[in-house]
Amino acid sequence: MDAGNKNPGGAGAPKKDSQPKKKTKRVPERRCIGCGETKPKPELIRVVRSPDGEVFIDPTGKKSGRGAYICRKSTCLKRSFKSKQLGRNLNCGIPEEVLKRLSEEIADVLAAGESTK
Ligand SMILES: [Zn+2]
Numbered sequence: 001m002d003a004g005n006k007n008p009g010g011a012g013a014p015k016k017d018s019q020p021k022k023k024t025k026r027v028p029e030r031r032c033i034g035c036g037e038t039k040p041k042p043e044l045i046r047v048v049r050s051p052d053g054e055v056f057i058d059p060t061g062k063k064s065g066r067g068a069y070i071c072r073k074s075t076c077l078k079r080s081f082k083s084k085q086l087g088r089n090l091n092c093g094i095p096e097e098v099l100k101r102l103s104e105e106i107a108d109v110l111a112a113g114e115s116t117k
Helices: 074-082 085-090 096-115
Strands: 029-031 038-040 044-049 055-058 066-071
Touching: 044 085, 044 096, 055 096, 066 074, 066 085, 074 085, 074 096
Parallel strands: none
Antiparallel strands: 029 038, 044 055, 044 066
């Protein structure tokens, strides 16, 4: 018995694809609170809670207030709502009607983004 030999063949572990470093513009990354994936900021949608407590989609990403990022799809919005991650990130409770409005706004943003392409 040859327990302990985890590397039969002995060719050495294949290296993971390490791409040569390219000089790219650094895109800030944010984590989607729905699926937890980290993505470049432009690929996410910012949900913001304004100082007066209104929650809405912020397509420009420049509104002031507490923000959270989610993928450009309503599934992630719903997931973040269900897991209460959205409310936690915005530090407020999110009523279902707000969720509805948010998913509509996301649909709008998506439609607008596609038509300008
Ligand atoms: Zn996501």
